[in-house]
Amino acid sequence: MTTDLVPVVQVPGQLDLIDMPATPVAVAAKPGTTTKLTGLTNNNTDALSGITGWTVTRTTAVYNGTPAAAHAAVQKHMDAVRATQGGRAHGYASLIAVRNKLKELSTGGSHPAVAVTIKRATKKTAAKTRTGSPKVRLTRKRQTEYTTAELVSALETAWAAIRAQHAEVPAVVIIVGSGTATKQAKYGHFAASRWQHGEHRLAEVLISGEGLKRSPEEVFTTLLHEATHALADARQIKDTSRQGRWHNQKFAELASVLGLDTTKDPRIGWSPCTLRGTTATTYKAVLADLKAALIAYRHPEMTGGEAKKNNNNAIACACQCPRRIRVAKAVLEQGEITCGICESTFEPDL
DSSP states (O other), rough: OEEEEEOOOOOOOOOOTTTTOOOOOOOOOOOEEEEEEEEEOOOHHHTTTTTTTTTEEEEEESSSSOHHHHHHHHHHHHHHHHHHHHSSSSTTTHHHHHHHHHHHTTTTTTOOTTTOOOOOOOOOOOOOTTTTSSOOOOTEEEEEOOOOHHHHHHHHHHHHHHHHHOOOOOOOOEEEEESSSSSSOEEEEEEEEEETTTTTTEEEEEEEEGGGSOOOHHHHHHHHHHHHHHHHHHHOOOOTTTTEEEEHHHHHHHHHHHHHHEOOOOTTBBBOOOOOOHHHTHHHHHHHHHHHHHOOOOOOOOOSSSOOOOOOOOOEEOSOOEEEEEEEEHHHTOOOBTTTTTTOOOOEOO
């Protein structure tokens, strides 16, 4: 005779039924009777493995005896564990559902055709909703909480990924700050030897809070832009002029090495950059991390009013030296003015 229990499921928080009242039903034990449990979890089988009389496989366990004897064996083992290690001992909780099922069977529920299913308990938590509004999907403008650490960590991880692809790019200190505190708004900047770390100097890379409103690809493009300046500094290449505003052809060449495409702007040179498709594929995981971290951005600085208009018709121009001249607008429109030293064109210094 084989008595099956299908299935046995461990229930978190299920009450211990040690003192459950029972009205025993006399069941004549027959030689060779076995009790078989099926549908066991790994925790159930691990806990039953050390009990005498049980033969355990991956999802089943067979006891060489009646359900009452099987129950007694499990209960005896649990009593011993509880007395020596307490009710929180490893494997104790996993035996509770098994023991309770065996007790049900030994006290009258032993018909082979009866199968009792115990549903796994689920913890219910109150839904978080905004007061006065319906439950909505979280967006970049509606978040439950925000930490700067997650953002900085994502930016540092992105910089480490760039260095993994281009070993010459140096380590830097990444900070997040204002990009509109000065007259010229910016998405980022690179400053060599700005930080001291022990006996070493480290460069600084700033990512503006205002620029975090952009897509992950655009923010990563800014990181690669600043990494281009870092690479130029490591190779001692002069890649800018006019206080860092004009980006020359050497910058464009280094940016291409790092996976950017550049275009020439008449005011700032080869500064505008776009991310190549192959580069985005290379840094696919980095872009995913940035997307998860870009959940807040900074509002621009408040201005004190309209800037004063300059009534002087002369336009300030600079070359790559840089030398500076002032030229009437009408004269400048007649044609390019070339510097005799660097052979570059004087461009409006706006």
